Amino acid sequence: MGILRKFTRISKNRKYDYKPRFYDDKGKGSPFKIESKFDKFRSTVNAPRGIKGKFNSAVDDFKTKGDRNMKIRFLIILAVLILVFLYIIDFDISIFFKR
Numbered sequence: 001m002g003i004l005r006k007f008t009r010i011s012k013n014r015k016y017d018y019k020p021r022f023y024d025d026k027g028k029g030s031p032f033k034i035e036s037k038f039d040k041f042r043s044t045v046n047a048p049r050g051i052k053g054k055f056n057s058a059v060d061d062f063k064t065k066g067d068r069n070m071k072i073r074f075l076i077i078l079a080v081l082i083l084v085f086l087y088i089i090d091f092d093i094s095i096f097f098k099r
Contacts, residue, residue, distance in 0.1 A: 086093075
């Protein structure tokens, strides 16, 4: 029986004690909640639903004093994208100038 017992014996389940790396045991927060670390600084995260509410909160964010370099970079990127779009559709700029 000793030889057959090796092959027919069902092994016990092993207990695996899983503990997430960044879980605090104090009960503060869930280890499975996915949240960006910048969400607490954004005002548009918990904005009222609807297009008007989202647009108004985005305009308010844009009006607030922020990083000047970021605004300049945004305007440059926007201007380049508009120029690329106008080039693709073959827009004629000469209509704005007098002959």
